Structure formats: C-alpha cells, structure tokens
Amino acid sequence: MILNARPQTKGAWFTNALVPAALTEGFALGASDAGNGLASFDFGITAEGRLTAERGDAKPVDLQGRMVLPTxxxxxxxxxxxxxxxxxxxxxxxxxxxxxxxxxxxxxxxxxxxxxxxxxxxxxxxxxxxxxxxxxxxxxxxxxxxxxxxxxxxxxxxxxxxxxxxxxxxxxxxxxxxxxxxxxxxxxxxxxxxxxxxxxxxxxxxxxxxxxxxxxxxxxxxxxxxxxxxxxxxxxxxxxxxxxxxxxxxxxxxxxxxxxxxxxxxxxxxxxxxxxxxxxxxxxxxxxxxxxxxxxxxxxxxxxxxxxxxxxxxxxxxxxxxxxxxxxxxxxxxxxxxxxxxxxxxxxxxxxxxxxxxxxxxxxxxxxxxxxGFDHHGRLSAGASADLILFDANNWTDLMSRPAQDRVVLRAGEPLPSQIFNLRDLFAMEPS
The missing domain is CATH 3.20.20.140 (Metal-dependent hydrolases)
Incomplete structure (x- = not known):
C-alpha cells in the first residue's frame, strides 16, 4: 500500500492491522503480544463512514501489519x-x-x-x-x-x-x-x-x-x-x-x-x-x-x-x-x-x-x-465514526522512528488529502 495515495476506504474490509488492544471497543482481536500491548485487528468501514466489526461482502484490503491509532x-x-x-x-x-x-x-x-x-x-x-x-x-x-x-x-x-x-x-x-x-x-x-x-x-x-x-x-x-x-x-x-x-x-x-x-x-x-x-x-x-x-x-x-x-x-x-x-x-x-x-x-x-x-x-x-470530557474520543469503537490514523509502521519502534508524515488520516471513513508539499513537485512545474 502506498501511503501518499488516497485509497478507496468506504465499503472496504481491512485485515492485518496492528492496534493497541486497550484502545478498541466492540472488535474481536486476533493475535496479541502482551509485551507490547499490540494486537492484530480486522475492521470495516461502512458506506456511511462508520467502523464495523461485521465483514459482510466488503472488499478486503491487507494492511500488512501496519499500525492504526484513534485520532x-x-x-x-x-x-x-x-x-x-x-x-x-x-x-x-x-x-x-x-x-x-x-x-x-x-x-x-x-x-x-x-x-x-x-x-x-x-x-x-x-x-x-x-x-x-x-x-x-x-x-x-x-x-x-x-x-x-x-x-x-x-x-x-x-x-x-x-x-x-x-x-x-x-x-x-x-x-x-x-x-x-x-x-x-x-x-x-x-x-x-x-x-x-x-x-x-x-x-x-x-x-x-x-x-x-x-x-x-x-x-x-x-x-x-x-x-x-x-x-x-x-x-x-x-x-x-x-x-x-x-x-x-x-x-x-x-x-x-x-x-x-x-x-x-x-x-x-x-x-x-x-x-x-x-x-x-x-x-x-x-x-x-x-x-x-x-x-x-x-x-x-x-x-x-x-x-x-x-x-x-x-x-x-x-x-x-x-x-x-x-x-x-x-x-x-x-x-x-x-x-x-x-x-x-x-x-x-x-x-x-x-x-x-x-x-x-x-x-x-x-x-x-x-x-x-471528550467522552467519545480516544478509542476505536464499532459503530462509531471511522476517525483513525494509519501509520506506515509495524511496531512501536518503527512508529517512534519514522518521519511524522508517513500517515493517512481518515475522518468519517474518508482519507484527508495530504498537506505535505512534495519537493518532486518542483520539477513538474512549468517554467515561469
């Protein structure tokens, strides 16, 4: 998966994510590691932009062990x-x-x-x-x-x-x-x-x-x-x-x-x-x-x-x-x-x-x-708005080491456009 792309997220089923187990609610978690608190996590995003624990016939997207956090x-x-x-x-x-x-x-x-x-x-x-x-x-x-x-x-x-x-x-x-x-x-x-x-x-x-x-x-x-x-x-x-x-x-x-x-x-x-x-x-x-x-x-x-x-x-x-x-x-x-x-x-x-x-x-x-008193924030809950951050990291060390830009922010299931200016864009500009 290329993190600077804007993937189709609504209606998708995501597999093999990693999440801090204590930050989820209403999901059946997969393999976990008590040493680092992370667990395998499959989740879906409905057409309405909400998190779901029910796969249905949603298209699967393999996140290959990348980390997901709440907003x-x-x-x-x-x-x-x-x-x-x-x-x-x-x-x-x-x-x-x-x-x-x-x-x-x-x-x-x-x-x-x-x-x-x-x-x-x-x-x-x-x-x-x-x-x-x-x-x-x-x-x-x-x-x-x-x-x-x-x-x-x-x-x-x-x-x-x-x-x-x-x-x-x-x-x-x-x-x-x-x-x-x-x-x-x-x-x-x-x-x-x-x-x-x-x-x-x-x-x-x-x-x-x-x-x-x-x-x-x-x-x-x-x-x-x-x-x-x-x-x-x-x-x-x-x-x-x-x-x-x-x-x-x-x-x-x-x-x-x-x-x-x-x-x-x-x-x-x-x-x-x-x-x-x-x-x-x-x-x-x-x-x-x-x-x-x-x-x-x-x-x-x-x-x-x-x-x-x-x-x-x-x-x-x-x-x-x-x-x-x-x-x-x-x-x-x-x-x-x-x-x-x-x-x-x-x-x-x-x-x-x-x-x-x-x-x-x-x-x-x-x-x-x-x-x-922001009661509905700070966790990933089945049925709640799909507000989350996907990081290009496979463990805590990766997460704390990689550039901060390596993330995709989803709000109500939609990825936000990147605000990062890519230096490569300079070479695509028309001469003035």
Whole structure:
C-alpha cells in the first residue's frame, strides 16, 4: 500500500492491522503480544463512514501489519498565541521573557489576526489527525468583551464535526479577589467555557484556591491551571490545589498543566504530592516541547536540567497523567505544527517511556479524553465514526522512528488529502 495515495476506504474490509488492544471497543482481536500491548485487528468501514466489526461482502484490503491509532485529543494549546514568533522573536531567557514578548505583541491580536491564526492552527491539527482540542485564551478583560473569545466561538461553530473544541479563560489567580470574579465565572459558563488560572510563584494560598473552587462550583465550571512552571523544588501550588479539593470535595474536572517542579522534588515530597494528586483526582497534563524549551534556559549556556514533569512517578502513584502540545510557533515554543503525534513521540523519548509504550498510549488517548470530557474520543469503537490514523509502521519502534508524515488520516471513513508539499513537485512545474 502506498501511503501518499488516497485509497478507496468506504465499503472496504481491512485485515492485518496492528492496534493497541486497550484502545478498541466492540472488535474481536486476533493475535496479541502482551509485551507490547499490540494486537492484530480486522475492521470495516461502512458506506456511511462508520467502523464495523461485521465483514459482510466488503472488499478486503491487507494492511500488512501496519499500525492504526484513534485520532488524537490535544488537551492544552494556545490558539491566541500561535504563529506570532515571526513578530516576537525567540527569547534568550526562560518563561518570564517569553511572557514579556507575548504580552508586547498582544496589541496585534485583532479579531482578524486571531481568526487567521486560529484557522491555521485548526487546519494543521485536523490534517495531522487531531479531533478534539482544548485551548487556553488569555482573558484579562471580561470574557464577553474579549476578541479572542468572540473568534473562538466562531471557530467552535465553524469546525463542529471536524474538531471538537473547548476553551479555558486564562487569568491570574489573584483575579479571584476581585469584586467581579463571580460575574466572570458566570460569563465563562454562559459561553460554554472552563475557568483557568495561571499561578505565578508564591501567589497560591489556601484562601485564594478555596474561593476559586467555591465560585467554580456555583457556576458549574471545570477548572484548568497553569501551575508550578518552574524547576524550583519549593514550588508547592500543585499540592495546595490538591489540598483545597480534598477539603472542599469539589467534584468538577480539574486539570493541572506543567507541574515541572515535581522533577526537582525530594523523594519524600514527590511521594506525598503524587499521592495527593491521585486522591484528589487532578488530571496532570505534561507539555514536553514547551517545558524542555523554556526550563533551565539561559543565554550562552547549555541547559543542565530536563524540564519535563515526573510522569512515571505520577503514573506509579495512580494519578492521571497525559501529554499535550501547548505552544506552537510563539515565544514559548518557536517550533511545532499542532501535531499530537510529534508531542507524544517527544514525551516517549524525553521521559523514557519506552519500556511500556502501550500503557502510555492508553493514557495519551483515553486519559486525555476523560480529563477533558471528550467522552467519545480516544478509542476505536464499532459503530462509531471511522476517525483513525494509519501509520506506515509495524511496531512501536518503527512508529517512534519514522518521519511524522508517513500517515493517512481518515475522518468519517474518508482519507484527508495530504498537506505535505512534495519537493518532486518542483520539477513538474512549468517554467515561469
């Protein structure tokens, strides 16, 4: 099979695929390997573009052991900052310089500018195989007055059926003390959003967090934090979040992004905090590209520390942990293509997850979907829409080694046209 062709897929029966067994539902799997979690997988696509376990008289297509994955959930991105690096430049220093460069560019974020960049972001994510995304939107003003929120609501409507979208109203934790905070929460709820808080160093207190969760509960909001985005082992906001949840019994979904300081925690502190994360039900999302780029970054020297959170220790404690893209082509991470496969591959390599990739794939798909409430994403289910990614790889090592372009994305059973420009096309062009 040639992966850059557009095969006839609707009405076909596919044999000899390989799939992570834990990511299927309603299919009889063939030979499996407990060591790598992969199983042989036959499936069909109906004329209506749905997955089926019934072959009928469908034409067989032998996939020859190639791997199939569900479409991705990307649970933490920043549409409002994407693709501004050409205007801002790349920071010499770390997080705070990236914040300064981004803030200085915010005057350019008109509705037209935001619309163009958000459309570009969604187009790239869609063609790379992502079907659900959660974006953070800087919200220093009231949400109803925010151009970013207005454009996001347009995108959510226009992309429905292609990419399911959620948005987080990101603001400093100190906003909880303002007289308009309850109204802010109600506006976020009215717009179908999520309450977000960036916790700067030394700003988390039990009182502020308790107040935030009280207001979130009153408005029926889930909560999403930027927290402990530092390698300082004294950073303790994640633990304070867990303590507040355990005190209050808050039962909405809570996500905590970054959590880099766990990487530097002493063993006893790490065990205590990861245990609280598990008990409180907080979903940790690690953001390898951005954190490896910004943490321990200083002009003129090579970083000595790895900025990724303690992913393996969180998993060992029974806590919820997965990975996401975060920033793309902005001062926080000047590269990237809204490609969740690239983010997952980076996580496997940087966090040394290769000993049990199948378990991490389960977290990457099902845990990410559960953390956001994207319930029908992250698995291949008989009867569901045929949304999947076919890779030119026959095992995990192949998958983690081959160029990211070697894939075919199917949505509702139809292969998406490739967005990759082939250099050979240059030689077919007419001279100008």
């Amino acid at each position: 991705f959930v990307d649970s933490h991105v920043h549409f409002d900052k994407a693709y501004i690096v050409a205007r801002t430049g790349i920071p010499d220093g770390g997080l705070m310089e990236a914040v300064r460069l981004s803030t200085a560019d915010a005057g350019n974020w008109t509705a037209a500018d935001l619309r163009a960049r958000m459309t570009r972001a969604l187009t790239r994510a869609y063609h790379n195989g992502t079907s659900a995304m959660r974006t953070h939107l800087d919200t220093p003003v009231m949400p109803a007055d925010s151009p970013a929120w207005q454009v996001f609501c347009e995108m959510r409507r226009d992309w429905a059926g292609r990419v399911d979208l959620q948005a987080v109203a990101l603001m400093a934790l100190e906003r909880v003390e303002g007289p308009d905070f309850a109204e802010r929460c109600q506006q976020i709820a009215d717009m179908g959003g999520i309450l977000g808080a960036f916790i700067a160093p030394n700003t988390a207190t039990p009182e502020r967090l308790d107040s935030l969760f009280t207001c979130a509960r009153a408005a029926g909001l889930d909560v999403d934090f930027h927290v402990d985005e530092t390698l300082d082992p004294k950073a303790n906001a994640l633990e304070l979040i867990c303590d507040s949840i355990l005190r209050s019994g808050f039962d909405g979904r809570v996500m905590a992004g970054h959590c880099c300081s766990l990487r530097s925690a002493a063993p006893a502190d790490l065990a205590r905090i990861t245990g609280k994360v598990a008990r409180s039900g907080v979903h940790v999302v690690s953001l390898p590209h951005t954190n490896l780029f910004l943490q321990d970054r200083a002009s003129g020297r090579t970083p000595a520390l790895r900025g990724i959170t303690a992913a393996r220790e969180l998993a060992a404690a029974g806590a919820s942990i997965h990975f996401a893209s975060d920033n793309v082509q902005d001062p926080f991470y000047p590269y990237g293509d809204f490609d969740m496969f690239d983010s997952f591959r980076m996580a496997v390599r940087a966090a040394h997850l290769d000993s049990d990739i199948a378990a991490w794939a389960l977290r990457q798909f099902r845990t990410a979907a559960k953390a956001c």
